[in-house]
């Protein structure tokens with residue numbers, strides 16, 4: 001029971017910070033925050049993503065490339081370019097590391113305003129730290145797993161952040177419904193998103209990438225946007241001007 005509860009909490013916590021910090025803040029600039037809060041959320045990402053921690057800077061570049069080149073050969077993770085889910089996930093990982101290590105040429109405008117904390121990434125992003133996380137997870141499972149099959153969740157725990165990115169990137173370009181006719185395969189995975197913090201409304205997001213609220217129809221609910229409104233009221237973040245982020249906006253952030 002403890003392992004199941006841990007896994008569920010880990011799923012939502014890891015996905016929350018990847019969606020909030022990496023996707024909507026770093027890549028899309030839906031809101032801004034002070035450098036101190038930025039550092040706080042870096043640490044939150046490290047704690048919740050653990051062995052699958054990724055750099056917000058490299059993620060931001062990769063995700064902006066996805067929006068610029070969706071479903072073409074230059075798209076870093078389109079299902080159209082890969083025979084199956086695992087091939088796409090592996091290729092995405094390789095592309096990500098190439099960007100992180102500076103081996104991929106990236107135009108300056110794609111790097112614009114991305115958060116960077118190199119000293120922190122040097123600690124959080126190396127294999128010694130990842131291995132330490134894997135040891136911690138394994139010990140936790142050994143102590144609390146009451147059935148053998150619970151250990152099947154251990155590899156998913158280790159790759160949690162990578163897995164979540166790949167699930168959305170694959171599924172939301174393969175299956176679901178469409179609100180807007182766009183020139184790519186993006187879909188909204190489910191009408192009521194209770195698993196992905198509003199990230200499953202991917203067709204809406206591709207149509208209006210600069211709009212903070214991914215829910216566009218009466219039955220859709222973007223829990224992450226609601227959280228952003230709360231953080232905005234608490235003055236932890238500042239959402240961008242509504243005129244820049246509404247559905248009729250001419251200004252699109254990738």
Ligand SMILES: [Zn+2]
Nearest residue numbers: 066186202206
């Ligand atoms: Zn997409």
Ligand SMILES: [Zn+2]
Nearest residue numbers: 028063205209
């Ligand atoms: Zn996006």
